[in-house]
Amino acid sequence: MTLAAPITPPVATIILSSLSRNPGAYDGVNLPPRETPKADFDPDTRKLAKILDAIASFLPTTPRAGLSYAVTLRVTSTSSHITVAGNDVEHFEPDSEGRHPEALINAIWSKMRGICTSEGDERKRHMEDLLIFLFKTHMDKMRARYQKGDEICRIFFSVLDSSDAWNKLPKDTIKILEIAQKIHSASTKFFALSDNIEAYMAAFHQSLIRSQRDYNSKNADDLSLAYIAMYEKLAEEQFETTKGAVGSTDNEQRRRPGKRFSLDRYMGKLVSPAVHALSLLSVADGSLFRRVQHLPLSIAVIHPARSSSFKIPFPDQAAIRSFLEDAYGDEDLSEETDVRALVIDERLLAIGPKLAGHKQLNGPHCECFLINHHHTLQDVPYPYIGVSKLSCLQCGLYAEAYQKYVKQQTSSLPLFRTRGCGADIVPYLLPSASTAMGTFIEEHIISAIKQVVGVILRSDAAEKRAHWRKLSQSSAASSDSQDSGEYHFEGNIRADIFP
Numbered sequence: 001m002t003l004a005a006p007i008t009p010p011v012a013t014i015i016l017s018s019l020s021r022n023p024g025a026y027d028g029v030n031l032p033p034r035e036t037p038k039a040d041f042d043p044d045t046r047k048l049a050k051i052l053d054a055i056a057s058f059l060p061t062t063p064r065a066g067l068s069y070a071v072t073l074r075v076t077s078t079s080s081h082i083t084v085a086g087n088d089v090e091h092f093e094p095d096s097e098g099r100h101p102e103a104l105i106n107a108i109w110s111k112m113r114g115i116c117t118s119e120g121d122e123r124k125r126h127m128e129d130l131l132i133f134l135f136k137t138h139m140d141k142m143r144a145r146y147q148k149g150d151e152i153c154r155i156f157f158s159v160l161d162s163s164d165a166w167n168k169l170p171k172d173t174i175k176i177l178e179i180a181q182k183i184h185s186a187s188t189k190f191f192a193l194s195d196n197i198e199a200y201m202a203a204f205h206q207s208l209i210r211s212q213r214d215y216n217s218k219n220a221d222d223l224s225l226a227y228i229a230m231y232e233k234l235a236e237e238q239f240e241t242t243k244g245a246v247g248s249t250d251n252e253q254r255r256r257p258g259k260r261f262s263l264d265r266y267m268g269k270l271v272s273p274a275v276h277a278l279s280l281l282s283v284a285d286g287s288l289f290r291r292v293q294h295l296p297l298s299i300a301v302i303h304p305a306r307s308s309s310f311k312i313p314f315p316d317q318a319a320i321r322s323f324l325e326d327a328y329g330d331e332d333l334s335e336e337t338d339v340r341a342l343v344i345d346e347r348l349l350a351i352g353p354k355l356a357g358h359k360q361l362n363g364p365h366c367e368c369f370l371i372n373h374h375h376t377l378q379d380v381p382y383p384y385i386g387v388s389k390l391s392c393l394q395c396g397l398y399a400e401a402y403q404k405y406v407k408q409q410t411s412s413l414p415l416f417r418t419r420g421c422g423a424d425i426v427p428y429l430l431p432s433a434s435t436a437m438g439t440f441i442e443e444h445i446i447s448a449i450k451q452v453v454g455v456i457l458r459s460d461a462a463e464k465r466a467h468w469r470k471l472s473q474s475s476a477a478s479s480d481s482q483d484s485g486e487y488h489f490e491g492n493i494r495a496d497i498f499p
């Protein structure tokens with residue numbers, strides 16, 4: 001007899017992803033915050049967070065897209081030490097100029113040192129030198145990001161410009177739209193340059209930073225609302241024009257921007273290299289860096305295990321069913337039994353194929369791999385893990401669990417924080433679970449996901465009950481009217497035309 005595999009964090013994550021793309025949208029769901037609040041960081045940690053996030057974001061990600069990094073810094077009285085981990089990589093891919101993370105960090109560090117130790121015009125020159133270096137090494141990625149949303153953005157603004165839609169919008173929405181348009185058009189001009197591009201980098205940087213400041217003072221929700229309103233208007237127009245025609249052409253389809261495109265996120269991507277560059281420039285000029293810049297810097301690059309090599313046994317249907325039942329809970333089961341069973345049966349149908357599609361799992365993501373690395377070595381860097389992008393949900397829960405664990409311990413482990421946790425739901429194998437910390441973290445992730453699953457299932461059930469109530473009310477209404485005789489056509493109707 002074989003024992004069914006248990007529900008592990010990646011399995012719980014796959015179950016959650018089959019239930020909802022956006023679990024945060026459910027009332028009562030308690031997930032790690034999207035952006036870690038920086039208010040409770042001390043000033044040094046706040047600056048450090050900026051440096052480490054910036055360094056992680058400038059590490060080479062070509063030619064493999066989607067590669068992300070985590071970075072920590074440890075400073076002793078005699079040296080500073082940076083540890084870099086990448087997602088799911090065995091060896092790091094060099095960037096387009098053949099540079100590895102180590103060489104890139106060394107170059108950034110020594111240019112920061114140049115700024116820190118010079119004055120006046122010389123310092124200005126060093127600042128420009130660092131900026132140009134960062135933009136140049138990052139150019140392919142910046143251009144690719146710009147191109148991804150360029151067409152949608154152009155359509156969006158041309159629709160706005162050509163209609164009287166602008167005038168109907170609230171003042172605040174117009175303001176943020178104008179800023180967004182400025183960011184997009186500055187980027188368009190910049191990426192259209194074919195030569196002497198370096199000469200424009202500082203001006204481009206300044207324009208993005210100015211716009212970013214204005215942008216941050218506005219409510220980005222206004223932008224999303226304007227985009228959705230336009231999307232719906234366009235969709236309606238397209239429906240009108242294609243209704244009479246014989247089908248629509250591919251071209252027309254392409255001209256319709258995707259509904260899930262987030263203009264706000266796109267703006268973030270356009271300005272973030274400028275913001276990260278500014279972080280490095282200003283930190284290089286400040287007291288924190290002055291204190292560490294004279295120390296020799298060493299860099300260690302660590303590798304999580306290679307992807308696609310983990311085949312794991314998946315739990316059987318009975319184990320998943322009992323996970324869902326457990327998640328649902330059993331309050332008021334007397335009335336609920338039927339609807340609960342129905343909801344669970346329905347959801348089980350969706351989970352099966354989703355699990356079957358994940359025959360293999362990737363290795364640990366860089367941020368939790370790095371936390372585990374420092375914990376294993378009992379190595380104590382600054383308590384911030386810099387990341388090149390927001391963590392996925394499983395990493396967010398990992399970091400949350402780790403903090404809980406450390407707070408329970410009396411050891412001097414650093415209370416690592418990260419940038420925050422996005423909406424991506426990605427299953428992967430956690431770093432070694434065989435330690436006390438590993439077990440604690442696993443249990444935390446599974447129970448946190450179970451709570452979210454419970455909220456989703458109960459909301460399914462509430463929806464079902466509401467639907468049934470509506471149905472039974474309308475059928476009650478129709479039987480009432482039958483009783484009133486409205487459908488009794490005695491003597492008044494001719495049935496002889498029917499065969």
Ligand SMILES: [Zn+2]
Nearest residue numbers: 365391392395
């Ligand atoms: Zn992750």
